[in-house]
Amino acid sequence: MEFQVCIDPGHGPGSVNKSPDGRYEEQEFAMDVSQRVAAILRGHGVDVLLTRSKDEFPSLGERCRIANAHPEIRLFVSIHSNAMGGGGWQTPSGHMIFTSAPGENEDRNRAARAILNSLEQAGIPLRKSCLQNQKFTVLTDTSAPAVLLEHGFHTNLEEVEMLLDPAFRQKLAQADAQGILDFLGINASQxxxxxxxxxxxxxxxxxxxxxxxxxxxxxxxxxxxxxxxxx
Ligand SMILES: [Zn+2]
Structure with missing residues:
Protein backbone atom coordinates (compact mmCIF):
# COMPACT_ATOMS: atom_id res chain seq x y z
CA MET A 1 0.00 0.00 0.00
CA GLU A 2 1.08 3.56 -0.70
CA PHE A 3 0.94 6.01 2.19
CA GLN A 4 1.08 9.81 2.18
CA VAL A 5 1.45 10.41 5.90
CA CYS A 6 3.06 8.47 8.76
CA ILE A 7 1.79 9.17 12.27
CA ASP A 8 3.98 8.08 15.17
CA PRO A 9 2.14 7.74 18.51
CA GLY A 10 4.85 8.43 21.11
CA HIS A 11 6.06 5.78 23.61
CA GLY A 12 3.98 2.64 24.37
CA PRO A 13 2.49 0.48 27.12
CA GLY A 14 4.55 0.48 30.32
CA SER A 15 6.12 3.88 29.61
CA VAL A 16 6.94 5.91 32.73
CA ASN A 17 5.71 9.17 31.15
CA LYS A 18 2.71 10.03 33.30
CA SER A 19 1.19 12.97 35.16
CA PRO A 20 2.43 13.31 38.78
CA ASP A 21 -0.89 11.88 40.04
CA GLY A 22 -0.76 8.99 37.55
CA ARG A 23 -4.17 9.74 36.01
CA TYR A 24 -2.67 10.62 32.64
CA GLU A 25 -0.40 8.41 30.52
CA GLU A 26 1.40 10.04 27.61
CA GLN A 27 1.41 6.81 25.59
CA GLU A 28 -2.39 6.45 25.83
CA PHE A 29 -2.96 10.10 24.88
CA ALA A 30 -0.52 9.82 21.95
CA MET A 31 -2.27 6.69 20.64
CA ASP A 32 -5.77 8.17 21.00
CA VAL A 33 -4.94 11.49 19.31
CA SER A 34 -2.96 9.70 16.57
CA GLN A 35 -5.95 7.48 15.80
CA ARG A 36 -8.24 10.50 15.72
CA VAL A 37 -5.88 12.37 13.34
CA ALA A 38 -5.57 9.28 11.13
CA ALA A 39 -9.38 8.90 10.97
CA ILE A 40 -9.85 12.53 9.87
CA LEU A 41 -7.08 12.29 7.26
CA ARG A 42 -8.50 9.01 5.89
CA GLY A 43 -11.86 10.77 5.63
CA HIS A 44 -10.16 13.12 3.18
CA GLY A 45 -8.69 10.28 1.15
CA VAL A 46 -5.22 10.40 2.72
CA ASP A 47 -3.66 6.97 3.36
CA VAL A 48 -2.04 6.96 6.80
CA LEU A 49 0.55 4.58 8.26
CA LEU A 50 0.84 4.30 12.05
CA THR A 51 4.19 3.23 13.55
CA ARG A 52 2.58 1.21 16.32
CA SER A 53 -0.62 -0.34 17.59
CA LYS A 54 -2.05 0.10 21.11
CA ASP A 55 -0.09 -2.88 22.42
CA GLU A 56 3.30 -2.15 20.85
CA PHE A 57 6.28 -0.13 22.05
CA PRO A 58 8.73 0.00 19.13
CA SER A 59 12.17 1.55 19.60
CA LEU A 60 12.92 4.93 18.02
CA GLY A 61 15.01 3.21 15.34
CA GLU A 62 12.16 0.82 14.53
CA ARG A 63 9.75 3.72 14.09
CA CYS A 64 12.11 5.28 11.54
CA ARG A 65 12.54 1.96 9.70
CA ILE A 66 8.74 1.48 9.52
CA ALA A 67 8.36 4.92 7.90
CA ASN A 68 11.44 4.60 5.69
CA ALA A 69 10.09 1.36 4.19
CA HIS A 70 7.61 3.65 2.39
CA PRO A 71 9.60 6.26 0.44
CA GLU A 72 6.33 7.73 -0.91
CA ILE A 73 5.49 9.18 2.54
CA ARG A 74 5.39 12.98 2.38
CA LEU A 75 5.24 13.76 6.10
CA PHE A 76 6.11 12.00 9.37
CA VAL A 77 4.30 13.33 12.46
CA SER A 78 5.27 12.17 15.94
CA ILE A 79 2.69 12.89 18.66
CA HIS A 80 3.64 13.49 22.31
CA SER A 81 2.98 15.63 25.34
CA ASN A 82 5.71 17.52 27.14
CA ALA A 83 7.05 17.30 30.71
CA MET A 84 9.01 19.56 33.03
CA GLY A 85 11.36 17.81 35.44
CA GLY A 86 11.64 18.47 39.15
CA GLY A 87 8.84 16.19 40.38
CA GLY A 88 5.27 17.15 41.17
CA TRP A 89 3.18 19.70 39.31
CA GLN A 90 5.05 22.43 37.42
CA THR A 91 3.95 25.71 35.84
CA PRO A 92 5.29 25.48 32.24
CA SER A 93 2.48 25.02 29.73
CA GLY A 94 1.61 25.38 26.06
CA HIS A 95 1.80 23.41 22.84
CA MET A 96 4.81 23.35 20.49
CA ILE A 97 6.49 21.53 17.63
CA PHE A 98 10.05 20.35 16.90
CA THR A 99 11.89 19.82 13.65
CA SER A 100 15.50 18.63 13.22
CA ALA A 101 16.99 21.88 11.89
CA PRO A 102 16.12 25.39 10.67
CA GLY A 103 15.54 26.30 7.01
CA GLU A 104 12.45 28.35 6.33
CA ASN A 105 11.70 26.71 2.99
CA GLU A 106 12.42 23.13 4.05
CA ASP A 107 9.30 20.94 3.95
CA ARG A 108 9.67 19.95 7.62
CA ASN A 109 9.43 23.60 8.66
CA ARG A 110 6.67 24.43 6.19
CA ALA A 111 4.68 21.53 7.65
CA ALA A 112 5.44 22.67 11.20
CA ARG A 113 4.20 26.19 10.44
CA ALA A 114 1.03 24.85 8.79
CA ILE A 115 0.24 22.77 11.89
CA LEU A 116 1.06 25.65 14.27
CA ASN A 117 -1.18 28.01 12.26
CA SER A 118 -3.99 25.52 12.46
CA LEU A 119 -3.55 25.03 16.22
CA GLU A 120 -3.51 28.79 16.72
CA GLN A 121 -6.70 29.20 14.67
CA ALA A 122 -8.35 26.52 16.81
CA GLY A 123 -7.47 28.55 19.93
CA ILE A 124 -4.94 26.02 21.29
CA PRO A 125 -2.49 27.84 23.62
CA LEU A 126 1.02 27.79 22.09
CA ARG A 127 4.32 28.20 23.90
CA LYS A 128 6.21 31.45 23.30
CA SER A 129 8.91 29.71 21.31
CA CYS A 130 6.60 27.19 19.66
CA LEU A 131 8.84 26.01 16.79
CA GLN A 132 12.19 24.63 17.93
CA ASN A 133 14.94 22.42 16.51
CA GLN A 134 16.22 19.25 18.18
CA LYS A 135 18.12 16.25 16.85
CA PHE A 136 15.54 13.70 18.01
CA THR A 137 16.04 10.28 16.38
CA VAL A 138 12.57 10.27 14.78
CA LEU A 139 13.38 13.68 13.25
CA THR A 140 16.91 12.94 12.01
CA ASP A 141 16.65 9.26 10.92
CA THR A 142 13.41 9.51 8.94
CA SER A 143 13.75 10.09 5.20
CA ALA A 144 10.43 11.98 4.96
CA PRO A 145 10.14 15.54 6.31
CA ALA A 146 9.42 15.06 10.02
CA VAL A 147 7.85 17.02 12.86
CA LEU A 148 7.32 16.17 16.54
CA LEU A 149 4.33 17.68 18.34
CA GLU A 150 4.36 18.34 22.07
CA HIS A 151 0.69 18.76 22.91
CA GLY A 152 1.00 20.68 26.19
CA PHE A 153 2.63 19.58 29.44
CA HIS A 154 1.45 16.57 31.43
CA THR A 155 3.28 18.09 34.41
CA ASN A 156 0.84 21.02 34.42
CA LEU A 157 -2.40 20.27 36.30
CA GLU A 158 -4.58 22.57 34.19
CA GLU A 159 -3.27 21.05 30.94
CA VAL A 160 -3.70 17.49 32.22
CA GLU A 161 -7.38 18.21 32.80
CA MET A 162 -7.65 19.32 29.16
CA LEU A 163 -5.54 16.45 27.80
CA LEU A 164 -7.81 13.93 29.55
CA ASP A 165 -10.93 15.46 27.95
CA PRO A 166 -12.11 13.55 24.82
CA ALA A 167 -13.64 16.74 23.34
CA PHE A 168 -10.30 18.55 23.67
CA ARG A 169 -8.49 15.57 22.13
CA GLN A 170 -10.85 15.73 19.15
CA LYS A 171 -10.24 19.48 18.82
CA LEU A 172 -6.48 18.86 18.82
CA ALA A 173 -6.84 16.08 16.26
CA GLN A 174 -8.95 18.31 14.00
CA ALA A 175 -6.34 21.06 14.20
CA ASP A 176 -3.42 18.68 13.58
CA ALA A 177 -5.23 17.09 10.64
CA GLN A 178 -6.15 20.48 9.19
CA GLY A 179 -2.50 21.59 9.33
CA ILE A 180 -1.37 18.35 7.68
CA LEU A 181 -4.00 18.74 4.93
CA ASP A 182 -2.89 22.35 4.39
CA PHE A 183 0.72 21.17 4.02
CA LEU A 184 -0.36 18.46 1.55
CA GLY A 185 -2.39 21.05 -0.39
CA ILE A 186 -5.69 19.23 0.19
CA ASN A 187 -8.77 21.41 0.58
CA ALA A 188 -10.49 20.11 3.70
CA SER A 189 -13.79 21.95 3.22
CA GLN A 190 -16.30 19.58 1.68
ZN1 LIG B 1 7.02 11.96 24.72
Whole structure:
Protein backbone atom coordinates (compact mmCIF):
# COMPACT_ATOMS: atom_id res chain seq x y z
CA MET A 1 0.00 0.00 0.00
CA GLU A 2 1.08 3.56 -0.70
CA PHE A 3 0.94 6.01 2.19
CA GLN A 4 1.08 9.81 2.18
CA VAL A 5 1.45 10.41 5.90
CA CYS A 6 3.06 8.47 8.76
CA ILE A 7 1.79 9.17 12.27
CA ASP A 8 3.98 8.08 15.17
CA PRO A 9 2.14 7.74 18.51
CA GLY A 10 4.85 8.43 21.11
CA HIS A 11 6.06 5.78 23.61
CA GLY A 12 3.98 2.64 24.37
CA PRO A 13 2.49 0.48 27.12
CA GLY A 14 4.55 0.48 30.32
CA SER A 15 6.12 3.88 29.61
CA VAL A 16 6.94 5.91 32.73
CA ASN A 17 5.71 9.17 31.15
CA LYS A 18 2.71 10.03 33.30
CA SER A 19 1.19 12.97 35.16
CA PRO A 20 2.43 13.31 38.78
CA ASP A 21 -0.89 11.88 40.04
CA GLY A 22 -0.76 8.99 37.55
CA ARG A 23 -4.17 9.74 36.01
CA TYR A 24 -2.67 10.62 32.64
CA GLU A 25 -0.40 8.41 30.52
CA GLU A 26 1.40 10.04 27.61
CA GLN A 27 1.41 6.81 25.59
CA GLU A 28 -2.39 6.45 25.83
CA PHE A 29 -2.96 10.10 24.88
CA ALA A 30 -0.52 9.82 21.95
CA MET A 31 -2.27 6.69 20.64
CA ASP A 32 -5.77 8.17 21.00
CA VAL A 33 -4.94 11.49 19.31
CA SER A 34 -2.96 9.70 16.57
CA GLN A 35 -5.95 7.48 15.80
CA ARG A 36 -8.24 10.50 15.72
CA VAL A 37 -5.88 12.37 13.34
CA ALA A 38 -5.57 9.28 11.13
CA ALA A 39 -9.38 8.90 10.97
CA ILE A 40 -9.85 12.53 9.87
CA LEU A 41 -7.08 12.29 7.26
CA ARG A 42 -8.50 9.01 5.89
CA GLY A 43 -11.86 10.77 5.63
CA HIS A 44 -10.16 13.12 3.18
CA GLY A 45 -8.69 10.28 1.15
CA VAL A 46 -5.22 10.40 2.72
CA ASP A 47 -3.66 6.97 3.36
CA VAL A 48 -2.04 6.96 6.80
CA LEU A 49 0.55 4.58 8.26
CA LEU A 50 0.84 4.30 12.05
CA THR A 51 4.19 3.23 13.55
CA ARG A 52 2.58 1.21 16.32
CA SER A 53 -0.62 -0.34 17.59
CA LYS A 54 -2.05 0.10 21.11
CA ASP A 55 -0.09 -2.88 22.42
CA GLU A 56 3.30 -2.15 20.85
CA PHE A 57 6.28 -0.13 22.05
CA PRO A 58 8.73 0.00 19.13
CA SER A 59 12.17 1.55 19.60
CA LEU A 60 12.92 4.93 18.02
CA GLY A 61 15.01 3.21 15.34
CA GLU A 62 12.16 0.82 14.53
CA ARG A 63 9.75 3.72 14.09
CA CYS A 64 12.11 5.28 11.54
CA ARG A 65 12.54 1.96 9.70
CA ILE A 66 8.74 1.48 9.52
CA ALA A 67 8.36 4.92 7.90
CA ASN A 68 11.44 4.60 5.69
CA ALA A 69 10.09 1.36 4.19
CA HIS A 70 7.61 3.65 2.39
CA PRO A 71 9.60 6.26 0.44
CA GLU A 72 6.33 7.73 -0.91
CA ILE A 73 5.49 9.18 2.54
CA ARG A 74 5.39 12.98 2.38
CA LEU A 75 5.24 13.76 6.10
CA PHE A 76 6.11 12.00 9.37
CA VAL A 77 4.30 13.33 12.46
CA SER A 78 5.27 12.17 15.94
CA ILE A 79 2.69 12.89 18.66
CA HIS A 80 3.64 13.49 22.31
CA SER A 81 2.98 15.63 25.34
CA ASN A 82 5.71 17.52 27.14
CA ALA A 83 7.05 17.30 30.71
CA MET A 84 9.01 19.56 33.03
CA GLY A 85 11.36 17.81 35.44
CA GLY A 86 11.64 18.47 39.15
CA GLY A 87 8.84 16.19 40.38
CA GLY A 88 5.27 17.15 41.17
CA TRP A 89 3.18 19.70 39.31
CA GLN A 90 5.05 22.43 37.42
CA THR A 91 3.95 25.71 35.84
CA PRO A 92 5.29 25.48 32.24
CA SER A 93 2.48 25.02 29.73
CA GLY A 94 1.61 25.38 26.06
CA HIS A 95 1.80 23.41 22.84
CA MET A 96 4.81 23.35 20.49
CA ILE A 97 6.49 21.53 17.63
CA PHE A 98 10.05 20.35 16.90
CA THR A 99 11.89 19.82 13.65
CA SER A 100 15.50 18.63 13.22
CA ALA A 101 16.99 21.88 11.89
CA PRO A 102 16.12 25.39 10.67
CA GLY A 103 15.54 26.30 7.01
CA GLU A 104 12.45 28.35 6.33
CA ASN A 105 11.70 26.71 2.99
CA GLU A 106 12.42 23.13 4.05
CA ASP A 107 9.30 20.94 3.95
CA ARG A 108 9.67 19.95 7.62
CA ASN A 109 9.43 23.60 8.66
CA ARG A 110 6.67 24.43 6.19
CA ALA A 111 4.68 21.53 7.65
CA ALA A 112 5.44 22.67 11.20
CA ARG A 113 4.20 26.19 10.44
CA ALA A 114 1.03 24.85 8.79
CA ILE A 115 0.24 22.77 11.89
CA LEU A 116 1.06 25.65 14.27
CA ASN A 117 -1.18 28.01 12.26
CA SER A 118 -3.99 25.52 12.46
CA LEU A 119 -3.55 25.03 16.22
CA GLU A 120 -3.51 28.79 16.72
CA GLN A 121 -6.70 29.20 14.67
CA ALA A 122 -8.35 26.52 16.81
CA GLY A 123 -7.47 28.55 19.93
CA ILE A 124 -4.94 26.02 21.29
CA PRO A 125 -2.49 27.84 23.62
CA LEU A 126 1.02 27.79 22.09
CA ARG A 127 4.32 28.20 23.90
CA LYS A 128 6.21 31.45 23.30
CA SER A 129 8.91 29.71 21.31
CA CYS A 130 6.60 27.19 19.66
CA LEU A 131 8.84 26.01 16.79
CA GLN A 132 12.19 24.63 17.93
CA ASN A 133 14.94 22.42 16.51
CA GLN A 134 16.22 19.25 18.18
CA LYS A 135 18.12 16.25 16.85
CA PHE A 136 15.54 13.70 18.01
CA THR A 137 16.04 10.28 16.38
CA VAL A 138 12.57 10.27 14.78
CA LEU A 139 13.38 13.68 13.25
CA THR A 140 16.91 12.94 12.01
CA ASP A 141 16.65 9.26 10.92
CA THR A 142 13.41 9.51 8.94
CA SER A 143 13.75 10.09 5.20
CA ALA A 144 10.43 11.98 4.96
CA PRO A 145 10.14 15.54 6.31
CA ALA A 146 9.42 15.06 10.02
CA VAL A 147 7.85 17.02 12.86
CA LEU A 148 7.32 16.17 16.54
CA LEU A 149 4.33 17.68 18.34
CA GLU A 150 4.36 18.34 22.07
CA HIS A 151 0.69 18.76 22.91
CA GLY A 152 1.00 20.68 26.19
CA PHE A 153 2.63 19.58 29.44
CA HIS A 154 1.45 16.57 31.43
CA THR A 155 3.28 18.09 34.41
CA ASN A 156 0.84 21.02 34.42
CA LEU A 157 -2.40 20.27 36.30
CA GLU A 158 -4.58 22.57 34.19
CA GLU A 159 -3.27 21.05 30.94
CA VAL A 160 -3.70 17.49 32.22
CA GLU A 161 -7.38 18.21 32.80
CA MET A 162 -7.65 19.32 29.16
CA LEU A 163 -5.54 16.45 27.80
CA LEU A 164 -7.81 13.93 29.55
CA ASP A 165 -10.93 15.46 27.95
CA PRO A 166 -12.11 13.55 24.82
CA ALA A 167 -13.64 16.74 23.34
CA PHE A 168 -10.30 18.55 23.67
CA ARG A 169 -8.49 15.57 22.13
CA GLN A 170 -10.85 15.73 19.15
CA LYS A 171 -10.24 19.48 18.82
CA LEU A 172 -6.48 18.86 18.82
CA ALA A 173 -6.84 16.08 16.26
CA GLN A 174 -8.95 18.31 14.00
CA ALA A 175 -6.34 21.06 14.20
CA ASP A 176 -3.42 18.68 13.58
CA ALA A 177 -5.23 17.09 10.64
CA GLN A 178 -6.15 20.48 9.19
CA GLY A 179 -2.50 21.59 9.33
CA ILE A 180 -1.37 18.35 7.68
CA LEU A 181 -4.00 18.74 4.93
CA ASP A 182 -2.89 22.35 4.39
CA PHE A 183 0.72 21.17 4.02
CA LEU A 184 -0.36 18.46 1.55
CA GLY A 185 -2.39 21.05 -0.39
CA ILE A 186 -5.69 19.23 0.19
CA ASN A 187 -8.77 21.41 0.58
CA ALA A 188 -10.49 20.11 3.70
CA SER A 189 -13.79 21.95 3.22
CA GLN A 190 -16.30 19.58 1.68
CA UNK A 191 -19.53 20.95 0.14
CA UNK A 192 -21.60 19.33 2.90
CA UNK A 193 -19.54 20.95 5.62
CA UNK A 194 -19.97 24.27 3.82
CA UNK A 195 -23.74 23.74 3.77
CA UNK A 196 -23.79 23.07 7.51
CA UNK A 197 -21.59 26.04 8.33
CA UNK A 198 -23.64 28.47 6.20
CA UNK A 199 -26.89 27.12 7.63
CA UNK A 200 -25.66 27.60 11.17
CA UNK A 201 -24.11 30.97 10.48
CA UNK A 202 -27.12 32.57 8.78
CA UNK A 203 -29.89 30.46 10.32
CA UNK A 204 -31.15 29.35 6.88
CA UNK A 205 -33.72 26.70 5.96
CA UNK A 206 -32.70 23.55 4.10
CA UNK A 207 -34.56 24.65 0.95
CA UNK A 208 -32.89 28.07 0.96
CA UNK A 209 -29.55 26.27 0.99
CA UNK A 210 -30.71 24.05 -1.90
CA UNK A 211 -31.63 27.17 -3.82
CA UNK A 212 -28.27 28.76 -3.08
CA UNK A 213 -26.42 25.63 -4.15
CA UNK A 214 -28.33 25.41 -7.45
CA UNK A 215 -27.30 28.96 -8.31
CA UNK A 216 -24.65 29.03 -11.05
CA UNK A 217 -21.83 29.95 -8.68
CA UNK A 218 -23.55 28.41 -5.66
CA UNK A 219 -20.71 26.06 -4.68
CA UNK A 220 -18.17 28.88 -4.61
CA UNK A 221 -20.60 31.16 -2.81
CA UNK A 222 -21.30 28.53 -0.14
CA UNK A 223 -17.59 27.92 0.31
CA UNK A 224 -16.94 31.67 0.69
CA UNK A 225 -19.77 32.14 3.16
CA UNK A 226 -18.65 29.07 5.12
CA UNK A 227 -15.07 30.37 5.20
CA UNK A 228 -16.21 33.59 6.88
CA UNK A 229 -18.09 31.58 9.47
CA UNK A 230 -15.13 29.52 10.68
CA UNK A 231 -14.05 30.38 14.17
ZN1 LIG B 1 7.02 11.96 24.72
Missing amino acids: PNQDRDRVKARFGLEEQTIDYLEDYKYGKELLSKLAEGGKT
